[in-house]
Amino acid sequence: xxxxENLFLVxxxxxxxxxxxGRDPAEVRLVAVSKTVPVERLREAVxxxxxxxxxxxxxxxxxxIAALGGEVSWHFVGALQTRKAKGVVxxxxxxxxxxxxxLARALEKAAAQRGLIxxxxxxxxxxxxxxxxxxxxxxxxxxxxxIAQLPHLKVVGLMTMPPWFDEPERVRPYFRALRELRDHLQxxxxxxxxxxxxxxxxxxxxxxxxxEGATLVRIGTAVFGPRPDACFRA
Numbered sequence: 001x002x003x004x005e006n007l008f009l010v011x012x013x014x015x016x017x018x019x020x021x022g023r024d025p026a027e028v029r030l031v032a033v034s035k036t037v038p039v040e041r042l043r044e045a046v047x048x049x050x051x052x053x054x055x056x057x058x059x060x061x062x063x064x065i066a067a068l069g070g071e072v073s074w075h076f077v078g079a080l081q082t083r084k085a086k087g088v089v090x091x092x093x094x095x096x097x098x099x100x101x102x103l104a105r106a107l108e109k110a111a112a113q114r115g116l117i118x119x120x121x122x123x124x125x126x127x128x129x130x131x132x133x134x135x136x137x138x139x140x141x142x143x144x145x146x147i148a149q150l151p152h153l154k155v156v157g158l159m160t161m162p163p164w165f166d167e168p169e170r171v172r173p174y175f176r177a178l179r180e181l182r183d184h185l186q187x188x189x190x191x192x193x194x195x196x197x198x199x200x201x202x203x204x205x206x207x208x209x210x211x212e213g214a215t216l217v218r219i220g221t222a223v224f225g226p227r228p229d230a231c232f233r234a
Contacts, residue, residue: 003045017210017211028217029215031216032052035060037227039067054220056079058084058091073093074092076097077096085109086113089111097133104150121159124136125160127162144188154192156193156196158181160175199217201214201218203220
């Protein structure tokens, strides 16, 4: 199937999942994760009307961003090394993967140098998996308090990458837990605005994520087809 056909079907499934729980489908945005995808395939998505892409690596993303110009919005969805912080600030509209004070401070310094406010999400490792990035749920409040003191960073929500299961229903509790954590943090009033975004759900489980409150679903395979990297399941 073409990228356009895949996009249509995925967006239909997102809309159906939202309606099942009484949500407005417009509340959910599809981040088409374009890791390893050539720019020609991204152009197909743009031609089909899609305007939001997610990249995992800065070096891979920069040529794509240059090729597509200001046509689209870019999110950084991969693990981010502190030394790469300067390169992503101002290039990506939203950084999904902030999980430690040192990284936040590096982003703050870069944003201050560029004279802008960088929107970010706090990544939470709900299952405590050693192979995945993310702050522990019980430490998320302390991290949010610290970031709230950095004037050039704006936290707009949370992100998670839960354990992978063949059955989406087994992932649902993690999505619910992220929503509940977001609601708790929001009630504390630590930021100068709400925390509207929940980045959760990938190709195998995004419908459950939408039903549990996702506002951003990170989907690659269902849009662009299988990747050569078999370990990547977005």
